[in-house]
Amino acid sequence: MLRHTFPAAALLASVLSAAAVAGTAGSATAVLASGQPFGDPSGRFATFSTAGDIPLTGAFFQSLGTNDRRCVTCHQPADAWTVVPPHLQQRFEASGGRDPVFRPNDGANCPSADVSTVRARRGAYSLLLSKGLIRVALTPPATAEFTVLAVDNPYGCGDTRELSVYRRVLPSTNLQLLSTVMWDGRETFKDAQGKFQPVVDDLEHQAVDATLGHAQATQAPTAAQVQEIVNFELQLFTAQVADKAAGPLDAGRATGGPASLANQEFFVGINDPLGGNPSGAPFTPRIFSLYDAWLGLPSADDDRNAARAAIARGQRLFNTLSFTITGVGGLNDATGQATITGGCGLCHDSPNVGDHSLPLPLNIGVADAARRTADLPLFTLMNKVTGAVLQTTDPGRALVTGKWSDIGKFKGPVLRGLAARAPYFHNGAAATLRDVVNFYDSRFALHLAEQDKSDLVAFLQSL
Ligand code: HEC
Ligand code: HEC
Structure with missing residues (x-):
């Protein structure tokens, strides 16, 4: 019955193999060593903690609701703090x-699904098993500029008031x-002066909502529990540390990996392209500098240098492509x-x-009706003023x-720790980073050469 006293079979297995388990008489404490690597499809990633070893025992790991879920149930250290379909499938089988x-509340495609047999559950949780998707139920505000004309939901969750995405x-x-x-951005708030409040305040609000929602708690967690969760989360930095072909990502004067990420300067608006940088500094499109030292490495007769040079070329494309x-x-x-270069x-x-x-949600077209796959819902919305009608698989920010x-x-x-967390985009529409690159290639008519695509993928999976 370990499963019921510990977050999840998959986590337990990986943590026990990866972590030091320090025990004092009577009470064993599981910790994950800071920087402990986990395997992923293109190499290894790791989480660096600014507080040293990562204890796996605090409020983030405790059942604070009524359905035995914990934050870690859906945010697994071995999955770069999210969940991925192969491991979800293992947890299902186990x-x-x-x-x-x-x-059923939000793991199932619809809470009304039959979950009485293993076979039924396999169907009920199909979106979670195939794409790692959780059902999020949101009701647009009464003042919304649109009405919901119709919902085509394959699973019986077609309510037109509370929408299931x-x-x-x-x-x-x-x-x-x-x-x-x-x-x-529904957990991002402004303060009384109309400025974005510090993300730590947003995270406190988020932790309360997650406990009441995902964990179906009947009362909010205590202030001390919320504080413990947020302090814990803010210590963690996760990134790829090693690539199968290129080796350690912090070798040869490169600065990949989570330890340097923990020292990365950040403030809201840093490098905003629309003039929103509070420091007044102008925007630079040169976003990543991690692999500068690997650019132009002599790669003839050396596979490792060739792989490093490919990553550096991909970084350069990310920084310099213009479309x-x-x-x-x-x-x-x-x-x-109408057009921006x-x-x-x-x-x-x-x-x-x-x-x-800066908080600036954008519509790049991932949820467009034209990109709908049969497993996703389709919403038909009508503008209350103009009468215009629009279809989408997820209204996104408009629901807020x-x-x-x-x-x-x-x-x-x-965009860090990407290799460990396929599939990509809000709805898992891109199964691989190659699919992400192909999406951009067609969406913005990039006409990328095969070499450029594989360089971009090599770079993205080294983040
Ligand atoms: C049932 C699965 C599940 C559980 C349990 C869960 N989460 Fe999440 N979490 C999600 C999903 C799904 C999202 C994204 C939803 C969205 O954006 O609409 C998310 C988003 C987040 C984010 C936002 C990260 C970002 O980049 O914006 C944080 C932080 C987070 N969760 C923390 C927690 C904490 C803390 C707990 C425990 C109190 C928790 N989660 C429990 C599924 C879960
Ligand atoms: C016009 C703005 C815009 C441009 C240009 C853009 N992106 Fe994105 N990118 C986004 C948005 C918005 C999302 C989230 C979309 C969604 O999930 O619906 C995203 C998502 C992604 C993701 C998925 C991350 C995840 O965790 O799922 C990757 C990877 C990515 N972009 C890489 C790139 C690369 C590489 C380029 C250049 C070829 C690029 N983007 C250009 C706005 C942009």
């Missing part, structure tokens, strides 16, 4: 679909480098410029981190603000 991550679990790490909390950006909600419409860093502008340094112009907007997430 528990017959009873691991606490498989709970399906989203990837975001990593609960690198949060000191974060500007925007949640895909739609025409059109039709991006929150950017083209907000600036009144820019690169990846125009949106992923935080130095060596890659999220947007009620604004028509916010439909389909999501934040650009932190």
Whole structure:
């Protein structure tokens, strides 16, 4: 019955193999060593903690609700603090679909799903098992500029008032480098002066909501528990540490890996391209400098140097690609410029981190009806004033603000630790980083050569 006294079978297995287990008589304490590597498809990643060893016992790891879930149930150290389909599938097989991550309230495609047999549960949790998606139920404000005309939901969750959308679990790490909390920024708030409040306050609010929602608590966690959760989260920095082909990512004067990430300067607005940097410094598209030292390494007859040079070329592409950006909600419409010339860093502008340094959810088209796959819902929305009708698989930020112009907007997430957390985008639409690159190639007509695509992938998976 270990599963019920500890977060999850998968975590337990990986932690016991990876962590030092220090015991005092009668009470064993599990800790994960800071910097302990875990394998992922392209190499290894690790989490560095500013507080030394990472104790796996605090409020983040405790059941604070009624359904035996803990934060760690969905934010697993061995999955770069999110959950990934291969490990979810292992947890399903090991528990017959009873691991606490498989709970009807938001683990199932719809809470009404039949979960009476293993076979039924396999169907009920299909989006979680295939793409790591959690159901998020949101009711647009009464003042919304739109009405919901119709919902086509394959699972019986077609309510037109409280809408069910399906989203990837975001990593609960690198949060000191974060500007925007949640895909739609719904846990990012402004203070009384209209300025964005410090992310630590957002995280306190988020921890309460997560306990009441995901863990189905009947009362909020105590202030002390919330503080413990947030302090814990803010210590963690996660990044790729080694690449199968290129070796250690901090070798040869490169600065990949989580230890240097912990020293990365960040403040809200740092390097904002639209003039929002409070320091007044101008925007630079040169976002990443981790692999500068590897550029142009002599790679003839040396596979490791060749792999390092490819990563450096991918970084250079990220920093220097220039293409025409059109039709991006929150950017083209907000600036009144139908076409904007820019690169990846125009949106992923935080130095060596890659999220947007100001809260600015954008619509790059991932949720467009034209990109719908059969497993996703489709919403038909009508503008109350103009009568315009629009279809989307997830209204995104519009469910928070009620604004028509916010439909389909999501934040650009932190781009570190990517290799460990496929699939990508808010709905897991991109199975691999190659799929992400292909999305951009067609969305912004990049016409990338095969070599450029593989260099970009080599770079992204070394973050
Ligand atoms: C059932 C799974 C589940 C559980 C349990 C869970 N989370 Fe999450 N978490 C998610 C999902 C899904 C998202 C993204 C949802 C969205 O953006 O709409 C998320 C997002 C977050 C984020 C935002 C990160 C970012 O980049 O914006 C933080 C922080 C977080 N969770 C912390 C916690 C904490 C703390 C707990 C425990 C109190 C917890 N989570 C419990 C699924 C879960
Ligand atoms: C116009 C703004 C914009 C540009 C330009 C842009 N991105 Fe993004 N990026 C986003 C947004 C917004 C998301 C989240 C979209 C979603 O999930 O719906 C995202 C998501 C991603 C993700 C997935 C992260 C995750 O955790 O799922 C990767 C990887 C990524 N972008 C890489 C790139 C690369 C490489 C380029 C350049 C070729 C690029 N982006 C250009 C805005 C942009």
